[in-house]
Amino acid sequence: xxxxxxxxxxxxxxxxxxxxxxxxxxxxxxxxxxxxxxxxxxxxxxxxxxxxxxxxxxxxxxxxxxxxxxxxxxxxxxxxxxxxxxxxxxxxxxxxxxxxxxxxxxxxxxxxxxxxxxxxxxxxxxxxxxxxxxxxxxxxxxxxxxxxxxxxxxxxxxxxxxxxxxxxxxxxxxxxxxxxxxxxxxxxxxxxxxxxxxxxxxxxxxxxxxxxxxxxxxxxxxxxxxxxxxxxxxxxxxxxxxxxxxxxxxxxxxxxxxxxxxxxxxxxxxxxxxxxxxxxxxxxxxxxxxxxxxxxxxxxxxxxxxxxxxxxxxxxxxxxxxxxxxxxxxxxxxxxxxxxxxxxxxxxxxxxxxxxxxxxxxxxxxxxxxxxxxxxxxxxxxxxxxxxxxxxxxxxxxxxxxxxxxxxxxxxxxxxxxxxxxxxxxxxxxxxxxxxxxxxxxxxxxxxxxxx
Amino acid sequence: xxxxxxxxxxxxxxxxxxxxxxxxxxxxxxxxxxxxxxxxxxxxxxxxxxxxxxxxxxxxxxxxxxxxxxxxxxxxxxxxxxxxxxxxxxxxxxxxxxxxxxxxxxxxxxxxxxxxxxxxxxxxxxxxxxxxxxxxxxxxxxxxxxxxxxxxxxxxxxxxxxxxxxxxxxxxxxxxxxxxxxxxxxxxxxxxxxxxxxxxxxxxxxxxxxxxxxxxxxxxxxxxxxxxxxxxxxxxxxxxxxxxxxxxxxxxxxxxxxxxxxxxxxxxxxxxxxxxxxxxxxxxxxxxxxxxxxxxxxxxxxxxxxxxxxxxxxxxxxxxxxxxxxxxxxxxxxxxxxxxxxxxxxxxxxxxxxxxxxxxxxxxxxxxx
Numbered sequence: 065x066x067x068x069x070x071x072x073x074x075x076x077x078x079x080x081x082x083x084x085x086x087x088x089x090x091x092x093x094x095x096x097x098x099x100x101x102x103x104x105x106x107x108x109x110x111x112x113x114x115x116x117x118x119x120x121x122x123x124x125x126x127x128x129x130x131x132x133x134x135x136x137x138x139x140x141x142x143x144x145x146x147x148x149x150x151x152x153x154x155x156x157x158x159x160x161x162x163x164x165x166x167x168x169x170x171x172x173x174x175x176x177x178x179x180x181x182x183x184x185x186x187x188x189x190x191x192x193x194x195x196x197x198x199x200x201x202x203x204x205x206x207x208x209x210x211x212x213x214x215x216x217x218x219x220x221x222x223x224x225x226x227x228x229x230x231x232x233x234x235x236x237x238x239x240x241x242x243x244x245x246x247x248x249x250x251x252x253x254x255x256x257x258x259x260x261x262x263x264x265x266x267x268x269x270x271x272x273x274x275x276x277x278x279x280x281x282x283x284x285x286x287x288x289x290x291x292x293x294x295x296x297x298x299x300x301x302x303x304x305x306x307x308x309x310x311x312x313x314x315x316x317x318x319x320x321x322x323x324x325x326x327x328x329x330x331x332x333x334x335x336x337x338x339x340x341x342x343x344x345x346x347x348x349x350x351x352x353x354x355x356x357x358x359x360x361x362x363x364x365x366x367x368x369x370x371x372x373x374x375x376x377x378x379x380x381x382x383x384x385x386x387x388x389x390x391x392x393x394x395x396x397x398x399x400x401x402x403x404x405x406x407x408x409x410x411x412x413x414x415x416x417x418x419x420x421x422x423x424x425x426x427x428x429x430x431x432x433x434x435x436x437x438x439x440x441x442x443x444x445x446x447x448x449x450x451x452x453x454x455x456x457x458x459x460x461x462x463x464x465x466x467x468x469x470x471x472x473x474x475x476x477x478x479x480x481x482x483x484x485x486x487x488x489x490x491x492x493x494x495x496x497x498x499x500x501x502x503x504x505x506x507x508x509x510x511x512x513x514x515x516x
Numbered sequence: 517x518x519x520x521x522x523x524x525x526x527x528x529x530x531x532x533x534x535x536x537x538x539x540x541x542x543x544x545x546x547x548x549x550x551x552x553x554x555x556x557x558x559x560x561x562x563x564x565x566x567x568x569x570x571x572x573x574x575x576x577x578x579x580x581x582x583x584x585x586x587x588x589x590x591x592x593x594x595x596x597x598x599x600x601x602x603x604x605x606x607x608x609x610x611x612x613x614x615x616x617x618x619x620x621x622x623x624x625x626x627x628x629x630x631x632x633x634x635x636x637x638x639x640x641x642x643x644x645x646x647x648x649x650x651x652x653x654x655x656x657x658x659x660x661x662x663x664x665x666x667x668x669x670x671x672x673x674x675x676x677x678x679x680x681x682x683x684x685x686x687x688x689x690x691x692x693x694x695x696x697x698x699x700x701x702x703x704x705x706x707x708x709x710x711x712x713x714x715x716x717x718x719x720x721x722x723x724x725x726x727x728x729x730x731x732x733x734x735x736x737x738x739x740x741x742x743x744x745x746x747x748x749x750x751x752x753x754x755x756x757x758x759x760x761x762x763x764x765x766x767x768x769x770x771x772x773x774x775x776x777x778x779x780x781x782x783x784x785x786x787x788x789x790x791x792x793x794x795x796x797x798x799x800x801x802x803x804x805x806x807x808x809x810x811x812x813x814x815x816x817x818x819x820x821x822x823x824x825x826x827x828x829x830x831x832x833x834x835x836x837x838x839x840x841x842x843x844x845x846x847x848x849x850x851x852x853x854x855x856x857x858x859x860x861x862x863x864x865x866x867x868x869x870x871x872x873x874x875x876x877x878x879x880x881x882x883x884x885x
Binding site: 150159442455456459462465466471472473475504505506509510511512513 | 551552553558559664668671672683743744768790792796799800802803809810811812813814815816817818
């Protein structure tokens with residue numbers, strides 16, 4: 065049986081581990097030069113910082129995952145630096161591209177997609193200035209390259225990553241000038257009961273915030289970013305505190321992120337239906353608790369199937385592999401299955417509370433000023449999108465056709481969620497009613513065939 | 517007041533509705549199953565082309581060209597029309613002779629818009645063209661427009677002229693009423709009308725069948741890819757003579773590559789799917805004609821569903837089983853340019869039963885033989 069696994073982050077590693085245990089030799093495709101995922105991204109060869117320095121409290125997990133990754137590589141058809149840019153479900157074929165040029169087509173009988181997630185952003189004036197990046201981007205710069213996005217950065221957004229990334233910068237000698245959290249303390253406190261479903265993680269979050277304040281970093285909750293200011297580079301953040309007082313904080317870089325959104329384009333091309341998850345405020349591919357989709361032979365695991373974080377991704381990766389094995393009458397570890405199901409149930413409750421604690425600030429997207437650049441690839445403002453909403457653009461794909469929002473390099477991966485909010489607000493409907501952008505191959509830009 | 521229903525909110529339906537709504541005494545309703553410009557009208561390559569037309573289409577295409585040249589007067593918007601020219605390049609002497617033959621044929625019919633140019637002139641028109649190209653057939657006034665912008669301009673103009681456009685309203689039956697008028701039935705309502713136009717594109721044969729008429733016509737789903745933005749290097753729309761490709765650089769710098777390569781079509785589900793294999797072929801040809809696009813990255817690919825007749829020219833004319841119903845479909849992937857003129861012709865046929873516009877070659881009688 066030909067099994068393909070896309071992605072070698074926490075979910076992909078644990079999925080392949082179970083497949084190999086069952087005697088299979090899967091084809092393992094990873095877009096990056098090496099596995100580990102974004103969370104356990106490895107530094108380039110030759111870098112000598114230790115696990116503790118790079119991954120902090122996650123050092124143990126990172127070390128274990130990397131060890132498994134290395135043990136598995138020789139036992140499967142390991143293809144790093146390989147982008148899967150199209151899925152042809154009917155024929156069960158993957159179109160791939162390796163090292164930016166070599167094309168291949170790969171047949172599969174079963175497929176596990178572990179495609180991960182990316183930051184969810186909120187366009188504000190100045191967000192396209194050099195020096196503005198995502199929380200994830202800021203973290204990876206530090207983790208993989210040992211460099212910071214600036215000496216005096218500002219972190220804006222909400223969620224566990226906001227505080228964690230800010231603390232990592234403070235420890236690395238680039239203390240943030242400000243950590244701006246759009247969520248109020250009250251919202252977080254109200255979700256606290258649910259957060260007890262994962263007490264260690266919850267406590268870790270509290271500890272991070274306390275550590276930040278101990279280091280003298282200003283943390284503003286229930287605050288609103290107004291604009292990133294500067295000429296040709298980031299020079300300051302203009303923002304409003306919970307009492308509506310305006311401030312200008314000088315800084316040389318900005319990292320922003322409001323939770324994560326699944327990178328689910330491949331699931332979309334595979335024909336998996338999507339539903340809107342009101343709690344996480346994301347469109348999610350449909351799957352059961354084990355990762356089975358309604359499309360025969362296609363399984364999902366990790367953040368690409370719904371945001372759960374790295375711990376959950378490891379569990380879900382193993383669980384999806386067991387589901388695949390069972391569905392194809394191959395031996396699966398039943399004791400492990402029971403254990404994973406129990407853990408995943410608990411984690412799901414924790415995740416729901418976490419999403420409630422750190423909501424996407426849809427209200428800020430909805431009242432984005434007309435002049436704010438919404439789609440940076442095609443240079444479309446919020447006002448231009450609102451104009452087409454008034455003229456037949458009542459659905460995300462329609463609005464894209466009429467306004468060009470989401471037609472550029474990112475294919476709506478960056479601007480899609482805020483654009484949907486702007487559109488929904490202009491039409492006076494709930495955001496799920498405007499739908500989501502249909503996936504189109506290639507999922508990421510690829511060179512024309514026959515290229516030199 | 518006479519009433520008319522136009523079935524199909526694509527470009528041909530909207531153009532027909534626009535012209536008829538501007539005819540005194542007509543009240544027009546457009547019924548569109550999904551939304552305006554949903555299929556090929558909204559996603560085609562936007563070619564405004566007389567070059568290389570089937571000889572039976574040249575006259576109508578020439579009328580349409582006049583209308584495109586002053587499209588603002590017609591719909592109040594320039595539709596993104598850029599008359600950068602259309603160029604069919606010859607990659608060898610044999611192809612050049614073929615193009616010379618074509619130019620002579622068109623000239624003999626009394627038209628002068630197609631012109632053969634030598635290698636130096638091709639180089640001047642297309643500085644980035646590969647060195648092996650020896651000459652070309654050129655139509656200088658041609659060019660391309662923005663299809664979605666064109667659809668919306670026609671929609672707006674039709675509405676301003678008084679036409680009602682009902683989206684999300686699919687036709688389920690057409691009957692003759694007791695009063696002798698036609699009744700167009702949708703799931704929600706029914707519409708009485710003296711005249712009905714069938715501009716339902718890939719689904720038009722179903723509408724014809726509702727009127728008890730069988731017209732030979734299939735479907736097609738031409739695929740296109742678009743690259744990321746590149747510095748400006750090409751003004752005209754370009755195609756080779758012996759190989760399937762259409763190539764243009766848009767105003768924003770992206771390159772749109774098509775050429776009639778067919779995707780997978782599913783008219784039942786109203787979807788079509790890109791097949792990359794044959795698109796890759798088109799992309800390879802593009803790189804051979806324009807070496808500078810090698811290495812450019814593909815951003816998106818798409819298809820649109822369209823009707824294709826056996827002889828690849830449209831069906832325009834009155835139904836033979838249900839008088840009062842007029843067909844206008846089967847443009848076979850090159851109806852975009854014709855739409856202003858075809859809509860005028862169909863509106864005239866509907867309003868007064870005759871037209872001086874050159875649509876006689878398109879009656880369905882041609883399939884009788």
